[in-house]
Amino acid sequence: MNDPNLSSFIWSVADLLRGDYKQSEYGKVILPFTVLRRLDCVLEKTKAAVLAERAVREKAGLNPEPFLLRKSGQLFFNTSPLDMKKLMGDQDHIKENLFAYMQAFSPAVREIFESFDFHTQIDRLGKAGLLYLVTEKFAGIDLHPEIVSNAQMGAVFEELIRKFAELSNETAGEHFTPREVIRLMVNLIFIEDGDALTQPGVVRTLYDPTAGTGGMLSVGGEHLVSMNEGARLAMYGQELNPESYAICKADMLIKGQDIANISFGNTLSNDGLPGKHFDYMLSNPPFGVEWKKIEKEIRKEAEQQGFNGRFGPGLPRVSDGSLLFLMHLISKMRPAVDGGSRFGIVLNGSPLFTGGAGSGESEIRRYVLENDLVEAIIGLPTDMFYNTGISTYVWIVSNRKPEHRKGKLQLIDASGFWQKMRKSLGSKRKELSPEHIDDITRLFGDCKKVSRDGVPISRIFKNTEFGYHTITVERPLRDEKGKIVLGAKGKLKGKPQPDSSLRDTENVPLSEKIETYFKREVLPHAPDAWIDHEKTKVGYEIPFNRHFYVFKPPRDLAEIDAELKGVTDRILTMIGGLSK
Template identity: 55%
Template structure:
């Protein structure tokens, strides 16, 4: 069987769970048992030797010896394996617990985060535990049957299947594969030559890695082009179960699992002081950061730009731009090769926040430091838990000369195909043909209606405060102690002036012809940045004339009257 047939067979085991487990809970059983069976098969050749060493060796730390004999970073000292577990159906729960507790600490940690013992207890109460173990014992997952790369693909396929089945939680930790493929393509596209360097070590980070899909796709794309490159994935995840899935996936592929950590990236940064070559992420849309508010604001205030959040903090209801600042802080300096970032956002980070607000200041800092390379608008209804519009932001600190001082907006909203059957809110998908077309829009320089190159300053503006005099009852302007006209707060107004435009000239042209006594309070002028994406690709559709509409109504009325006559037989 190929890996997809293997995944299909494992998937069929879920049929046993129907009725006792909700469909969204199938993965809680199948994924950890798949991991256990893989480890069981891989460790089988050294099983007897490990038991012998454990029995005869008296030293306190046997771990290095166990690892040397297994050839892996994990081992198991229980007398049980899947074959022996099926010998006694009456003691299956106790024996399986003994087997799991016999694993090395890293595997036990994964199983703890899968909450495996609660799963085992529920299976046993339902009379399903022995059947599930028996089914898995029939599957050959040895290294000879399935190598690490194939095992990784198979596990990814299982993750995808269960995530798509679980409409309750799919969007929380699972990004559609075609979106990840597109992100990886625009992330890696300019670096074709760099990625052909044999022996090069590439580091990748996802600070909200979920089940590890983005890390896997990026790693696979690099290796597919050059298998002589060493790719080291790093991930951090807040949810214990999805963390366990990601960490297990890394081990199954032969990656060093210590590079995936559990915790909140904001206040439990698992990779302090570390820098990365590539970063990609899909942080949760519009999730508040109140739980870590004090930590983040303290860091912003006390460390400034020496910390992660010196540019500012967004409104408490949406931490998206905090994730981006966190990733920017981990960019490799340009002198050491620089970094590239791809991150998925909803529309809010493009424009939320007025001039001087946290969001605007973060955008200003990013754009004025020439970090933003491109934004790609995606089709709507791509994600499982939301139908809203989404965007890929691409950032780098090593723009090519042609892109320096520029930001490209790519309009990819029409590049999709309708799905035959929707999955939650997901009704559209990006085909390979669509993806290639979007990547071409990202990289090409021939004129095309679906991309526009802007100067960085095109997205900046100056918000000016326009004051008018306060008049007394006799119509005279009220003066302050210095003889200056007092402003009438009721008449106060603001104007938004493009950053490229001279404020004085704008004021003379747009304001003074209408209110000749007005002036600018320069002390209140603020610079803001926003990216009104849809405005630049808006296409006006002419409304039909009233004559055309009335003609159509008249025609419909005549057709209805004719039908009525036919029905009434007159």
């Protein structure tokens, strides 16, 4: 946690819980209490005005809610005369008073605490004799945005979730994305729209289908305001984890966002924002997670709705649902005639190449490339995420490509752009510096072929260069005497029967004629071969690493021999010393 005071405070609360709670359960108490105190601090200055306004409006027989929202200066309010500090004045009735205080929040806030299942924890703390002590701890710390900024608070929540997930052996990093990676992605989706985004009064929408605690939405909002203080970004999202969902809603509430735009549930099986389309989108879906639990719903949508639904291009294997999120985001793009969309999504390596021609993965790649939707794919360094050290890739996808990008795909190898962290966080050992982010952003913006010290960094390809035909090469079946066996009936009547044991496939680049390739590559080695054209399929793959491979010639043999001789001589000397 960046703030040492906050960090020590949080763990002083954990000390109180030790014994009555398992370490893995600390988050069930600390996270909702942190949110409660944050909201309590935000409303503190307008508390008296809200209570006075309520009395006036109720006396006049009016619904006080819209007036109270105006007086609070927020999208929420609390009508209780109590606050967390006043709760300390009645130790014997702390539980009843705390429940009453929470019940006096406006409905949007009450729903947040229901997502935390906070009432259960209040009961449990009460029975353990800890409720007053824990409430007193939180009442004593100031979490007002003037003291702890929204950005700091977001980082605190993410750090808490990571810590508690580690203690309970959960996947610690699945709920959020490192902030510097988000900043890079935000730079990339906004970079080509600078002129439009600096216009006075501009309004744009940003969506994250895997919102976590709202980190991507928050950084997106901060970035747009830094470009244009008069701009407004309406934020939308959906989140599956109840605690992350509650924190995201609380954060959006304090930022003045409409929290009805944040949905709970599984984005893939139950789209919480059906029919909505957005200007910008960001997502870091879980890497390599199977979708077996929701397979029935996904297949039903794919079969019944086809391209009118989200999964028309195809379905990936059940063991990895990454590409389902890619297709979900594509379905949420604002139509090009209405201004179009751009989004960034973090994926692992398998969506680039898994699955041969005709497979679900290949068909999805074929759809996005043939429809010219992918602007760039950026390879990030390993060890960038909290829960995995694998290679990851940011895809930038748009249905409003600028003219110089049309028909093309840019690949950027940013795997060498990193600095070592002072202290590792889970699997995260590397980070992007601000200079690295600027450098990658510039490479993307320039959209040119770039090499450094003879090593390619940025390359530009035609979309068709990633496509190929998979052809099936047949060889004739022969009898014991080596004579070709001819078919007796059907379409093979009088023609050579294929020998399935000799059957083979070849991948032919889309840029080359199949017959030309066949004559050059196959017939010289198998003059009796032919192509079964009925089995020909179109495939697409993006062999990212191959395009950045630089051949290093082996060292001279004499140099290797000399090195081996030196090692051998040292070993013999050591053995000689032992024998004395």
